[in-house]
Amino acid sequence: MSGDVSMFSDDDKPLRAKAGSSTVNGTNGHVAANGNGRHEESSPLSDGDDVPLSQTTRTKSEPTTPDVSAPRKRKKAIAYSSSSEDEMPLKVSSPSKNANSAAVPMPGALVATTVPTVNGNGKVAKGKKVNNVVSSSDDDAPIAKSKRVPAAKEKRKPPKKRVKKESDDEFGLESEDDKPIAKKKAAPAKGKRKLKEESDADDEEDDKPLKKTVTKKTPQKRAKKEESNEETPKPKTKKGKVKKGEEEEDMKKGKKKSKEEEEEEDTYKWWEQQEANGDGTEKWQTLEHNGVYFPPPYEPLPKHVKMKYNGKHVDLHVVAEEVAGFYAALIETDHAKDETFNNNFFEDFLAVLKENPPKDSTKITKFSLCDFRPMFEHFEAEKAKKKAMTTAEKKEAKAQKDALEAPYTHCVLDGRKEKVGNFRVEPPGLFRGRGDHPKKGRLKFRVQPEDITINVGEGVSTPKPNVPGKWKAVVHNKTATWLANWVENVNGNYKYVFLAAGSSIKGQSDMQKFEKARDLKNHVARVRADYTAELKSKVTQIRQRATAMYFIDKLALRAGNEKGDDEADTVGCCSLRYEHVTCEPPNFLVFDFLGKDSIRYYNRVRVDDQVFKNITIFKKDNVEGDNLFDRVDTSSLNKHLSSYMKGLTAKVFRTYNASITFQRLLDEGTPEKATVQEKLNAYNHANREVAILCNHQRAVPKTHEQSMLKMKEKLRGFKYERMKLRHALFAIDSKYKKKKKYADDESDLDDDAIVLHEEQWKAREIEKAEKKFQKENEKLAEDDKKPQADSVLKQRLKDIEDEFKRLAKERGTKKAELKREKSTDKLEESIDKLDEKIKAFKLQMQDREAGKEVALGTSKINYLDPRITAAWCKLHDVPIEKIFSKTLLTKFPWALEVDEDWKF
Structure with missing residues (x-):
């Protein structure tokens, strides 16, 4: 699926998954094309780890609360971490209804997404802003006709031409990757921080901060001349249009608006609304989109490329050939060395062969006699051809691909053009899973239009699939934020198409989530006092619940749910078993279990004497395989937590502890007089402590x-x-x-x-x-x-x-x-x-x-209030582009409004 957003949204889950199944199906949710035109999965944005620029390990300081004083030992992670749990979506009503706003008032202005009011002289009027301006660009035209009347076109000062700074390098040592670190700049005026348009993060790490472009200062005389030219109105034709020659000249001088600037003008700043937009059950009033983009059909391999069985070429049916190709593309990866993966693949491959037998009647019965290398070598050759393409050929191929996908990248929501997240339907392939998933290697079927339910507004034309077929159903559900959904065949989980991370609906959902965690500060003392007293309760169920709450609060453990036999054996607090916790007198507990995504959690920690006593009691008369908290489950625990505060769950506690710990570590550990890099190291150290607290580990990258x-x-x-x-x-x-x-x-x-x-x-x-x-x-x-x-x-x-x-x-x-x-x-x-x-x-x-063993991206995306980072950057004069990638700047525009003295 698209790398913009996961198929599963933590905050926008409108439908319930199958009972006993995980909300996230174990796939990475995104697929990247391999040399065969097939795809490999990668981690999604919203639920997975957005890999950070700098990875750092834990130091001696302890990020947990003072009650847990013992240092924790960590072992190498088994797999890459991705973290998030399910929350219901923010209920957003249409702006046209003028409901009361759930947005928190914030001072300051986001210059990057603000459209100034321009008077008749072409100058910006003071103290005025224009929201929801519809750009005149053809690129920003709505997909479907909108009833909304576009605002008048506004004049805007063209951007000054950037001049490349001359390198000081005498020896040619500096390349694009070796440019000197930019000098520290003076702090911008309060509330006036500008966000530069930057390139995407490095391909290897999606969450790499943006590199600032260093520009050469324009001489004063030349600057005055340019300013004078900019204020001079362009000669117009009789029809009032700027002459073609003048427009071409502007393009040459770099004065024409860039696509990014036009998109910024269209930004819907929902957080500045004075009226409510979050208490109703309806999320939208009008919704138009073009459905989802299906992958192209399978193209058979050349006749001379065939798999071998027992040393002889096999003439496979085209359906079986496609499935064989899925495995062939992976024979040099760790997946092909995994016994479970191989067994599951071959079982499904035999089922396909039974329905689509080889044309030459070859009987395939043993996996060990199958040789997929001829297909693999063909894929590698095709991959090499693509790599050898000229720049012009690559640009042309990309342009063709973008043209095919263009109609699906945006939708029109309540008259506003909004970006769609994962608009691509996942192509068929082999399920990878995470960790020791029992279904890895299973065949993922090709999704057809007949499998998909489309959600659009009433009275609009129904989108047509880009492949033959008809939709399973077309609904008009204003209470849902998804555009399409279907059920994948491996785990039977729902998959959704949502708006992109930077959309208004997702933004309000994120903001509400962090505000809920921030509000917990007003209740946490009472919650802690109650569960501390209940640790000595005579009622076993209450004592178990109090002990579980202690672990969730002090160790930031996930609540945990029971898993079926066909799911990976991962556990959380409520599903801990006898063997997962070991008691070491006088008061040490050793936790050792597989958490979410099969990431090993290992921690030896000192606990309160009463907690140690309780665990000893709970383990008594139990054996391996028995639940530690046999009278507590996630639903009853969350129901109890909600009695303290509306919407309080174990995940809110986890978000609160992550953010409050992060704020404290930044306040204590940021040096006042230091270089930008030293401050960045302090920031990464605090982020790393929280990542360890939340068990956001990863295997050391192969690179x-x-x-x-x-x-x-x-x-x-x-x-x-x-x-x-x-x-x-x-x-x-x-x-x-x-x-x-x-x-x-x-x-x-x-x-x-x-x-x-x-x-x-x-x-x-x-x-x-x-x-x-x-x-x-x-x-x-x-x-x-x-x-x-x-x-x-x-x-x-x-x-x-x-x-x-x-x-x-x-x-x-x-x-x-x-x-x-x-x-x-x-x-x-x-x-x-x-x-x-x-x-x-x-x-x-x-x-x-x-x-190298800590994933900083997960906490940065899901658990750390982005306003902490925005305020810290303003206070310490650190460019936020060095911390937040372009993706995160788009995801959290509302957070950039805060003043430097804002605290979680």
């Missing part, structure tokens, strides 16, 4: 060692550059050799390291020159011009060879020749900048290494 190696090479490059600058300084004035700051050689930069660095650098430069030459020729070919001769490339490569021969001669001489001459003051300044860069980069490396 971690490679990533750390690249960072070491990059650090070596910084040191090499510093060495060359020092040597250039010595050549100008030898007295610098006696200064302690410059006299010592760079650590870890011996002769061998220098040779290795120059060789790697040379290889990169050659590769860069070849790619640049290829792109230039592709551009010339597009413009029907004659390509450059090979001699051009040969000359460039010769220049690189000559440059590195010169550097080789400089080795050991402590002399360096720069490409451009610099004064001693400039050299000293450059060395000082490199010193700061090296210091900050070392902190980043420590942060990455420390967090």
Whole structure:
């Protein structure tokens, strides 16, 4: 499914799943295409871990409340963590009804999504804002006709043209990935923080903060001239339209509105409403969309590509061939080494073969005689072809794909254009599951229109599927926030298509969730006093409930539900068994069990004497397999919690403890006078403590060692550059050799390291020159011009060879020749900048290494009130783009409104 949002929403679950089944079916909810055009699952956004930029491990400080004082030991996680439990969706009525708002008033203004009022002179009117402006862009046109009258087009100052900052690098060491860390900027005016339009996070880690673009300042005279030009109205034709030539000139100068700016103008700022929009049962009044996007039909493999059985090629039926291809694409992964996965796949494969036998009548009975490698090799070859495509070919392929999906990416909700989250129907494949799931390897059937129920407004045209077939049903349920749903065949769970994470409905749901957790501060003292007293109750059921509440409060355990035999054996607080908790006198408990997503929870912790006594009693006369709390279940526990506060559940406690702990750690651990990187490390440390508290662990990424190696090479490059600058300084004035700051050689930069660095650098430069030459020729070919001769490339490569021969001669001489001459003051300044860069980069490396086993994204997405981060960034002058990815900035626009003194 789409990576924008999970098929399952924690806060928007309108239908009940099958009894005894998990709400989340165990799939990752998203599929990415492999080389065969088939798909591999990846973690969803809303329920899974949004992998953070910097991963850090737990330090000696304890994130839990003071009652739990013993340090906790952690073992390596078994699988990747994803966390969230079910809550009913926020009930949102249409704005047209003018109900009272559930949004909390917040001071300040979100500049990134604010559309200024423009007067007749083309200037912004003070103190005025315009909400819900409909953009005139064709890209932002509604999918279906809307009754809403569009607002008048407004004039807007065109953005100033960005000028690329000239690199200070003398040696060509700085590439796009090696740019110097931006200088710390002055804090923006209160309530005026602007969010820059940034690129998406790195492909490897979805939650990587955005990198700020450093722009060169425009000279004062030129700036005045540009400002004057901007205020001059454009000559118009008789019809009042700007001349074509002027429009083209604006496009060249970068003055035309970007797509991102137009989308920002369309942002519906529900949190600024004065009227209610959350107490009714109806979530919308009008809803129009184009349904869901089905994957393309299966394309048979070339006739010469066949699986083998007992050494001979098998002529499979096209249906069986597709299923065989699912497994063939995975034979080099860990899944194909898993016995359960293989057994389940082969059982389903045999069922498919029974209905669709091979054309050559081959009898397939043993899995060990099946050879899928010919198919795998074909997929790898196709993958290599895609990788070898030219830039133009890749752009064209992407454009075609985007054009096919464009009608499904947005819907019109109450006259507003809103983005749809997971609009793609999951293609068929093999179920992966998480951890030791008993159904991993099972065949996921292709979803047809006849399986899907569509939810649209009354009186609008019913969307047509993009594949042959008719919808299972078309409903007009205004109390539901889903656009489509169906039941997947592996676990029998419902799957939904919801609005994207940044939509108004999801935003209000998120805000209500965190406000509910924040409100718990007014009741938590009474709850704790009651369960502490009930730990000594003479009624076993009450004593068990009090002990369970102690664990949920102090250890942030999930409530836990009973699981069926066909589900992974994961447990929570209420479903703990005899073997999951071990007593160690005088008052230590050792927890060891598989939590959600089969992540191992291991914790040795000191508890209250009465709690230790209770667990000893509960275990008495019980044996392995018996429930520890045999008289308490999740529903009765949550019902008891709701008696203290409306809507209070175990999950609210978990969200409260995560956020309140995070706020405390930030307040205590953020250094006042420090660099941005040092503050970021303090932030990641606090986030890491909460992640450990909530058991958001992950297996060490397979690419971690490679990533750390690249960072070491990059650090070596910084040191090499510093060495060359020092040597250039010595050549100008030898007295610098006696200064302690410059006299010592760079650590870890011996002769061998220098040779290795120059060789790697040379290889990169050659590769860069070849790619640049290829792109230039592709551009010339597009413009029907004659390509450059090979001699051009040969000359460039010769220049690189000559440059590195010169550097080789400089080795050991402590002399360096720069490409451009610099004064001693400039050299000293450059060395000082490199010193700061090296210091900050070392902190980043420590942060990455420390967090290799902790998933910071889950708590950041689901359990930490985003307003804590927004206020902290304003207070400590840290760009929020360094913490929140573009996805999170879109998900939490309402949180960016808070002042710097806001506290959870």
